[in-house]
Ligand code: NAD
């Protein structure tokens with residue numbers, strides 16, 4: 001009843017994101033409409049144990065042949081080795097040109113299975129069935145797929161837009177609370193970028209978003225609509241899409257600083273700290289009011305997200321170490337740091353005018 005549909009309109013094709021409760025139990029109906037025969041379901045061990053039976057049963061009820069490839073859970077699966085395992089599994093399962101790869105899982109599975117679909121037989125269609133909040137509001141939308149290189153995250157991949165996204169909001173009921181909170185940082189991000197009304201709505205309704213039901217569906221749909229809009233304007237990431245990196249320059253540096261140790265910091269937590277830092281930095285530069293930075297911190301803290309690098313457990317390097325990671329970030333262009341700063345909540349912008357000395361002084365004050 002509270003289902004939503006977000007249309008992603010691209011230059012040459014379009015697809016739907018369906019958002020609502022219990023969509024996975026009806027996956028067969030939606031996937032059968034695409035006219036495939038064999039569905040290669042790629043998922044991870046955690047999600048397979050909880051959600052695969054219902055999905056497979058629904059696909060079979062609709063006359064589809066179901067083949068599954070299950071990978072270990074976790075970022076390590078975004079590797080050439082696991083990609084080879086997935087592609088080989090799909091070939092062995094006779095997933096052919098007209099068939100469909102269904103990515104059932106969080107962002108790791110979505111990126112990995114999406115990339116496998118992009119290169120299998122020079123491209124087969126992919127349905128994204130994201131089961132983490134982060135995947136529902138971010139990674140499953142936009143067509144970026146790929147794996148990690150030993151030299152850095154997300155350095156290998158392809159743009160491969162899905163044919164359909166099925167975001168089952170009830171699947172999030174089984175997500176570990178820490179993962180849900182981390183995904184929520186990306187939800188709040190869309191408000192902070194350019195939608196103050198949405199941020200205000202989140203301030204009033206975050207408890208319902210965490211609880212499930214219509215508020216959760218609405219938050220996810222609003223997030224998908226925001227991302228779909230950015231993707232439609234800038235499918236291959238030449239400009240506009242940079243705003244989506246709000247909080248990510250600082251966040252990625254912190255993730256790198258803990259060597260991607262998820263026991264210390266997971267991506268969305270880094271983004272939460274990074275967004276709070278971006279607002280404090282904006283205030284320090286005289287671009288935003290200090291009260292705006294405090295408002296951002298207060299909301300993130302209200303849902304249990306960290307807002308300061310001091311909240312990261314264990315020792316962190318100093319300002320120089322963080323600064324080095326920021327310079328290695330792939331968003332650095334011709335030696336100039338790119339920051340997403342803000343004039344206020346919902347008023348973010350891309351800045352290439354920040355001096356290294358200003359960054360260092362700010363980092364000194366943060367650590
Ligand atoms: P993830 O896929 O590792 O999922 C987090 C954990 O939750 C895993 O242990 C997983 O098994 C488990 N899980 C997922 N759904 C569950 C459910 N419903 N119930 C119980 N457990 C569940 O991590 P993530 O945060 O979803 O995604 C992170 C990845 O997304 C990163 O690799 C990142 O690079 C990528 N990403 C990609 C894009 C893009 O545009 N392609 C954007 C943002 C992030």
Ligand code: ZN
Nearest residue numbers: 186248267271
């Ligand atoms: Zn992110």
